[in-house]
Amino acid sequence: METISENACFGGTQGVYSHTSASCNCDMTFGLFLPEEAQDGPVPLLWFLSGLTCTHENAMIKAGAQSWAAEHGIALVFPDTSPRGEGVADDDAYDLGQGAGFYVNATQAPWSSHFKMWDYVTEELPNLLEQNFALDMKRQAITGHSMGGHGALTIAMSLPGRFRSVSAFAPISHPTASDWGRKQLGAYLGDDQSTWAAHDSTLLMREKGFDGPMLVDTGTKDQFIDLLQPEALAEAVNTRRQQAVLRLQPGYDHSYFFIATFMEEHIAFHADALYA
Amino acid sequence: METISENACFGGTQGVYSHTSASCNCDMTFGLFLPEEAQDGPVPLLWFLSGLTCTHENAMIKAGAQSWAAEHGIALVFPDTSPRGEGVADDDAYDLGQGAGFYVNATQAPWSSHFKMWDYVTEELPNLLEQNFALDMKRQAITGHSMGGHGALTIAMSLPGRFRSVSAFAPISHPTASDWGRKQLGAYLGDDQSTWAAHDSTLLMREKGFDGPMLVDTGTKDQFIDLLQPEALAEAVNTRRQQAVLRLQPGYDHSYFFIATFMEEHIAFHADALYA
Numbered sequence: 001m002e003t004i005s006e007n008a009c010f011g012g013t014q015g016v017y018s019h020t021s022a023s024c025n026c027d028m029t030f031g032l033f034l035p036e037e038a039q040d041g042p043v044p045l046l047w048f049l050s051g052l053t054c055t056h057e058n059a060m061i062k063a064g065a066q067s068w069a070a071e072h073g074i075a076l077v078f079p080d081t082s083p084r085g086e087g088v089a090d091d092d093a094y095d096l097g098q099g100a101g102f103y104v105n106a107t108q109a110p111w112s113s114h115f116k117m118w119d120y121v122t123e124e125l126p127n128l129l130e131q132n133f134a135l136d137m138k139r140q141a142i143t144g145h146s147m148g149g150h151g152a153l154t155i156a157m158s159l160p161g162r163f164r165s166v167s168a169f170a171p172i173s174h175p176t177a178s179d180w181g182r183k184q185l186g187a188y189l190g191d192d193q194s195t196w197a198a199h200d201s202t203l204l205m206r207e208k209g210f211d212g213p214m215l216v217d218t219g220t221k222d223q224f225i226d227l228l229q230p231e232a233l234a235e236a237v238n239t240r241r242q243q244a245v246l247r248l249q250p251g252y253d254h255s256y257f258f259i260a261t262f263m264e265e266h267i268a269f270h271a272d273a274l275y276a
Numbered sequence: 277m278e279t280i281s282e283n284a285c286f287g288g289t290q291g292v293y294s295h296t297s298a299s300c301n302c303d304m305t306f307g308l309f310l311p312e313e314a315q316d317g318p319v320p321l322l323w324f325l326s327g328l329t330c331t332h333e334n335a336m337i338k339a340g341a342q343s344w345a346a347e348h349g350i351a352l353v354f355p356d357t358s359p360r361g362e363g364v365a366d367d368d369a370y371d372l373g374q375g376a377g378f379y380v381n382a383t384q385a386p387w388s389s390h391f392k393m394w395d396y397v398t399e400e401l402p403n404l405l406e407q408n409f410a411l412d413m414k415r416q417a418i419t420g421h422s423m424g425g426h427g428a429l430t431i432a433m434s435l436p437g438r439f440r441s442v443s444a445f446a447p448i449s450h451p452t453a454s455d456w457g458r459k460q461l462g463a464y465l466g467d468d469q470s471t472w473a474a475h476d477s478t479l480l481m482r483e484k485g486f487d488g489p490m491l492v493d494t495g496t497k498d499q500f501i502d503l504l505q506p507e508a509l510a511e512a513v514n515t516r517r518q519q520a521v522l523r524l525q526p527g528y529d530h531s532y533f534f535i536a537t538f539m540e541e542h543i544a545f546h547a548d549a550l551y552a
Contacts, residue, residue: 010537067537248518253283253284255284257342258284260340261286
């Protein structure tokens, strides 16, 4: 693991690190904020999974999360959204290939040799973090934005007991029925749509739900709201009687200004679960 | 004036606007955050002047300032750091020309036809803001980072009565004696160093000081601290008995992580003065 940078930040350290990923078969970069408390022992960890076109960097510099994580003594990890590099397959479209891993393990060429973001985020990176940093992996929570909200919700529901709480900002909520989803799941997983269901929050909510509290915010003026389909997830959450707070925030769009606005409440929500 | 974008943000609106600038003889772009309270009437205004290489955008998306401005009902304006465009003179160096206006009125070719940032920030943009937005121009404060900290301090001291408070993050404090300053003041203002003194915070502090409270933060690990020369400003502040809080923050560097960390305190500092 190589240290790219470390900056003092809200009493802790905002680091950027790279490492050779066995899952993705390339070098991967991630951001990690450690609060001051990590100097004295392991701290809880909140994952932030980012959206289409983002790297590890966007949320790290634009979401204003470190302020609140420092207040609660929580670490933040910001993974990249896909494998990257010259040898890694890509597509001209912004929503496929590099920057658009969708948090799945691709099974189809040309994607299957590198695009293993599910394994990377659920196995390889957690192990790397546990080995190298003062993190209490028994106290994890997860959130994300857009494609990353999709990742947070699907991963949280698929790994019962791993995360104490889950939240999302403007998640892609029903990708098997959206142009943000059908294209990518088809490309990465192939035509057999039965393999897609494991990567659809609405379907997972109908099937199993989440064993903890859930918070989802979406802006009423989100320019992509028809692709996000919050109504599908809301129907599934309500039918299941899932413990959840689903909010439509008046006037907000899909931008990081929306994320930053509600970050304080999301981190406080996770802190309640992490310190329960 | 043209609206480039408006995003809901912390209950208010983060806007980006462009206009034809008479001072700079080109189109200029700025960011303006209006808190929710601006819907009901004029609100106080805090200026944030940015550093070398920045546009209006950097602080707007990376400083985390809107959160605290919203809490105090204060507007934020983020001007660009120089004139820009194909017809505008530039230099290969990052610290001269576009992105490096130094908040002066250039008198020397090739800069003098566009580089009038002093007039732009002290006259043209304030007038434009007053005419177009719900701002109480009797309640203004000013801050900035690095070159922008230099701008904030020099402008505040040069316009007594305009700003109720001034602060700075890692300001270039003594440019007439620094490689961040001598090169640019020479290029923009010419060889007669008597014209440079009006743009040096340390010299202005010795000469006149500021008629209000002052707050300055610099990181002890700032990689540019030898260029910033906080010790020169500190000596002048102390000799004058200027009302001021000068802080060296242990471990912090020159980055936006440093700015974001102390933004809450800077905005609270200005709020005290703006609502006094």
